[in-house]
Amino acid sequence: MADSGPRRKLAAILAADVVGFSKLMGENEDRTLRNLKACRSLTDEAIKLNHGRIFGSAGDSVIAEFGSPVDAVVAATEFQRNLRDRNEGVSDEDQMLFRVGLNLGDVIIEGDNLYGDGVNVAARLEASAEPGGITLSGKFHDEVCRKLDMSFVSTGEQVMKNITNPVPTYKIEVSSLPKTExxxxxxxxxxxxxxxxxxxxxxxxxxxxxxxxxxxxxxxxxxxxxxxxxxxxxxxxxxxxxxxxxxxxxxxxxxxxxx
Structure with missing residues (x-):
């Protein structure tokens, strides 16, 4: 029987990492790793509570998949809000900012990992996000914009490295989100x-x-x-x-x- 090729599925992908992590490590490794651990407890908890699965984590970066775009954006806004609240209660040296990218796309399943443009676009969106912000693809936006009480702002099309077509992008106004406590x-x-x-x-x-x-x-x-x-x-x-x-x-x- 001929090989049917790799398995694929549609997934909501969340990519996040720390802004200026290399610079922070160069200034004080022990302090940076301590703060990263504290922040990762917030990001990982939000992902888990919203039915996500982390399948990539190296250094300061996190990549997770969700079965629902709504779950993914709720997790992202929840931990960005919690990180913002944490930063308000610590010294300037202990503050950390994360960027987040969200995409909905086709991915290739290989064991516990996922590959393909669906993942790559999420990573490119994350790199373009504002510090402490969330950027999402147009496809992702179309799935969640009428289901959640959030403010979305169009940021135009982005030409991304190794991605064939320009990607329409939006950002979420994280500053307008309420505090949790x-x-x-x-x-x-x-x-x-x-x-x-x-x-x-x-x-x-x-x-x-x-x-x-x-x-x-x-x-x-x-x-x-x-x-x-x-x-x-x-x-x-x-x-x-x-x-x-x-x-x-x-x-x-x-x-x-x-x-």
């Missing part, structure tokens, strides 16, 4: 004494914006194998609510402390 959106509470309680002055208190916390679902069936599905439902709700910009959503790690 309610604490990052609130102001300090002003304490008052008992005798001040009757006062209605605006200086006596600061109103705290409401936030949403999704608590873990309880596995009522008693089957330990069903815990995975219960947790998955909770994580999906948190992820989808986090896309809304009108209210802060408590992160998964904080919510799951109430298990």
């Amino acid at each position: 309610a604490s990052s959106e609130t102001e300090p509470i002003i304490e008052t004494s008992a005798e001040d309680q009757g006062s209605t002055s605006d200086q006596d208190y600061v109103e705290i914006p409401p936030a949403i916390a999704v608590l873990p679902f309880t596995n009522m069936g008693g089957d330990p194998e069903q815990e995975y599905f219960a947790d998955g439902i909770t994580e999906d709700i948190i992820t989808n609510l986090s896309l809304w910009r009108t209210f802060p959503v408590i992160s998964r790690n904080s919510s799951f402390t109430f298990r």
